[in-house]
Amino acid sequence: MSINWNCVRPMVLGLFCIVAAGCDPAVNVPADVRPDAGSSVTESGPNPEPATWSEIVGVVDLRKFPVMEKAVYVQQNAAGSHFTLPMGDVAQAIDFHKAKLAEFGWKPESDPKLWQVLPQGAQLFFNKNGQRLYASIGVSGDGNLNAGLFHLANIDARRFPRTAVAELVEELPSRVIYRTLADGEKIRKFMSEELAKQGWQEFRRPPIKGLPPGMGGTNNEARFLKGAVGVDVMTYPIDGETQVMTGVRVLPNPLPVMTEARAVEYEEDPVQLTYATPADVGAVLAFYRTEMPKLGWKEDEAASKKDAERREAAKKAKFDKPKDPKAGDLDDAEVVTLRFDAPDRRPLRFEVLHSGEVSFVRFTPWPEEKK
Numbered sequence: 275m276s277i278n279w280n281c282v283r284p285m286v287l288g289l290f291c292i293v294a295a296g297c298d299p300a301v302n303v304p305a306d307v308r309p310d311a312g313s314s315v316t317e318s319g320p321n322p323e324p325a326t327w328s329e330i331v332g333v334v335d336l337r338k339f340p341v342m343e344k345a346v347y348v349q350q351n352a353a354g355s356h357f358t359l360p361m362g363d364v365a366q367a368i369d370f371h372k373a374k375l376a377e378f379g380w381k382p383e384s385d386p387k388l389w390q391v392l393p394q395g396a397q398l399f400f401n402k403n404g405q406r407l408y409a410s411i412g413v414s415g416d417g418n419l420n421a422g423l424f425h426l427a428n429i430d431a432r433r434f435p436r437t438a439v440a441e442l443v444e445e446l447p448s449r450v451i452y453r454t455l456a457d458g459e460k461i462r463k464f465m466s467e468e469l470a471k472q473g474w475q476e477f478r479r480p481p482i483k484g485l486p487p488g489m490g491g492t493n494n495e496a497r498f499l500k501g502a503v504g505v506d507v508m509t510y511p512i513d514g515e516t517q518v519m520t521g522v523r524v525l526p527n528p529l530p531v532m533t534e535a536r537a538v539e540y541e542e543d544p545v546q547l548t549y550a551t552p553a554d555v556g557a558v559l560a561f562y563r564t565e566m567p568k569l570g571w572k573e574d575e576a577a578s579k580k581d582a583e584r585r586e587a588a589k590k591a592k593f594d595k596p597k598d599p600k601a602g603d604l605d606d607a608e609v610v611t612l613r614f615d616a617p618d619r620r621p622l623r624f625e626v627l628h629s630g631e632v633s634f635v636r637f638t639p640w641p642e643e644k645k
Contacts, residue, residue: 329405330427342366353425353524368391380407388447398411438455440515453517475535477531502525503522530562537550555626571614610626613640
């Protein structure tokens with residue numbers, strides 16, 4: 275089953291906020307204070323380098339994590355596990371997660387602020403070897419219990435920079451919510467500059483087909499990635515102020531991006547990645563043949579060779595045809611295609627096209643064989 279984690283995660287987290295009174299009270303902070311990323315957490319300073327994919331999956335592979343008996347709508351990948359239990363009980367769900375995670379060596383966080391339990395829901399944090407899991411459990415209006423377990427790796431949302439805070443709404447390792455007098459555009463620019471200093475790469479989602487440019491819910495967000503971890507910054511105007519939410523999550527289908535990448539577009543399901551880079555084709559190929567195995571991907575050399583032969587034959591067939599004036603120099607561009615495979619994941623088509631002084635990189639799902 276295809277999982278849209280951009281929908282599942284807010285649904286489960288939002289459900290707990292509805293039932294948990296702890297999500298609403300605000301902590302007043304002077305408006306002229308500009309706290310750094312660690313001002314109100316136990317550990318200070320910026321986040322460490324994100325855990326590698328092998329480290330993340332090594333502490334727990336949520337694709338294989340058990341769910342409660344009689345659970346329905348089970349959706350799982352390496353970044354998270356979600357299920358619904360008809361007429362489920364919150365206390366039983368808490369005991370289930372504590373017991374199963376204990377079997378994998380996970381311990382509940384000792385900070386009482388990170389362990390909130392109410393009759394209609396709970397939010398729980400677990401720790402193992404410096405990495406965290408976030409469990410969100412809540413009962414919906416129809417009486418069904420929804421439980422989500424999300425991987426945060428070793429990144430803490432409380433340690434990211436913030437603009438001047440007027441009102442602190444929520445402060446958790448998974449997300450920080452605050453209100454500020456700054457407008458959304460300035461906040462997103464501030465976060466782009468500050469996270470770039472820490473090595474995070476900004477990306478946008480590809481445009482949604484059928485919608486005019488600028489539409490699709492992307493004007494109020496800034497998204498960043500580094501390794502297998504993503505950071506989402508969302509801004510919303512509320513009562514003359516701007517509410518900011520900075521969230522952390524493990525990406526379900528992470529792909530490496532070169533440091534010099536520009537105009538990065540990334541979509542998680544189905545996987546799409548495109549960007550431009552000044553690197554030549556040889557450097558791009560060397561980068562991906564080194565980095566993709568670290569994420570569990572292996573090049574299918576036979577498929578890559580077959581595709582290269584097909585492209586070369588097509589190139590020779592049109593050699594004597596007049597060039598399309600609209601295509602510019604792309605007719606002469608060097609194009610290389612590779613196929614990457616990984617267990618339990620759809621194969622990926624990798625393409626790099628070099629024209630002039632720029633290489634264009636693209637990942638898409640490998641086309642299914644026609645029967």
